Amino acid sequence: MNKRVKQDGLDDSAVIKSVAQELDLPARRQFLRHAWTLGGIALLTGCRIDDSDSVESMLKMVSHFNDKVQAALFDPSRLAPTYPESVMTRPFPFNAYYDRNSIPNIDGAGFKLAVGGLVQDKHSWTLAELNQLPHTSQVTRLICVEGWSAIGKWGGVTFSTFLQRVGADIRAKYVGFKCADDYYTSIDMPTALHTQTLLTLSYDDQVLPPDYGYPLRLRIPTKLGFKNPKHVVEVFVTNDYPGGYWEDQGYNWFSGS
Numbered sequence: 001m002n003k004r005v006k007q008d009g010l011d012d013s014a015v016i017k018s019v020a021q022e023l024d025l026p027a028r029r030q031f032l033r034h035a036w037t038l039g040g041i042a043l044l045t046g047c048r049i050d051d052s053d054s055v056e057s058m059l060k061m062v063s064h065f066n067d068k069v070q071a072a073l074f075d076p077s078r079l080a081p082t083y084p085e086s087v088m089t090r091p092f093p094f095n096a097y098y099d100r101n102s103i104p105n106i107d108g109a110g111f112k113l114a115v116g117g118l119v120q121d122k123h124s125w126t127l128a129e130l131n132q133l134p135h136t137s138q139v140t141r142l143i144c145v146e147g148w149s150a151i152g153k154w155g156g157v158t159f160s161t162f163l164q165r166v167g168a169d170i171r172a173k174y175v176g177f178k179c180a181d182d183y184y185t186s187i188d189m190p191t192a193l194h195t196q197t198l199l200t201l202s203y204d205d206q207v208l209p210p211d212y213g214y215p216l217r218l219r220i221p222t223k224l225g226f227k228n229p230k231h232v233v234e235v236f237v238t239n240d241y242p243g244g245y246w247e248d249q250g251y252n253w254f255s256g257s
Contacts, residue, residue: 076190080221080257083139088204089150094211095225096181097245104180104231108215117176117236120167127215130201133157133165137205138196140221142228143257152212154219155202160193168237176242177218178234185229185244187220188254196221199232224255 094100112124137155163170170193176186191197198219201208208214213230220228226246236242247253 076194080140080196083151085139085153087151088139088153092150092152092212095144103210106180106215106231111215113216114234115166117238118169118172119237130157134161138198142225144225153204154198154200156198156200158195159197159199162199163192172237173239174242176236176238177229177232179229180231180233183229183245185227186242187227191220191222194222222256224257226251227255
């Protein structure tokens with residue numbers, strides 16, 4: 001990475017702050033907002049924007065910055081909107097990185113949810129055991145990063161209840177998920193403990209259909225759709241960043257909706 005030469009004892013961040021102070025309030029907000037775009041990061045870091053490696057590095061920096069900002073702004077007590085059943089999207093759309101012919105065929109009778117990492121109880125849970133836990137339901141909107149959204153009714157176990165039952169260390173940073181279709185993702189602990197984050201076993205008062213993630217899906221109405229893994233087969237608690245299928249390809253990790 002090419003370093004910019006500092007002159008007169010000033011660094012680039014000081015220049016940005018100085019320019020911002022000369023602007024009126026609305027213009028100042030706009031300027032500071034754009035200071036963290038690709039060009040702003042280039043100014044601060046001295047990276048050349050015609051260097052593909054530098055551009056990639058800057059984009060990752062912006063993405064990580066966005067993650068930190070979203071995490072700082074996240075309010076664990078704030079609820080996503082809920083809706084009456086009369087406005088549910090019918091049919092609820094199928095969406096995956098493969099077509100319906102590739103949906104995993106999972107035997108519910110033999111299913112066991114693996115639990116690992118920073119938890120006290122690491123026994124694997126059957127569907128019968130999960131169904132014995134207290135259940136709740138919600139009618140919420142799933143927002144896809146592709147630009148569409150849909151409203152559905154999801155039922156299951158509040159995820160914080162499940163984490164409590166397995167003795168999860170709630171001081172840990174992350175909860176990761178592995179799926180039967182090789183998908184994987186992870187979320188921050190405050191989102192995992194959010195009252196609307198649901199370990200889903202049913203859709204529209206029926207057993208969760210394969211299209212929507214049978215036998216187990218995580219439903220997080222405070223995050224974008226790709227953060228809601230389907231066909232979940234393993235949950236683990238960790239302080240090591242677990243990444244995700246799309247996140248490792250450049251999507252923002254936090255991805256709040």
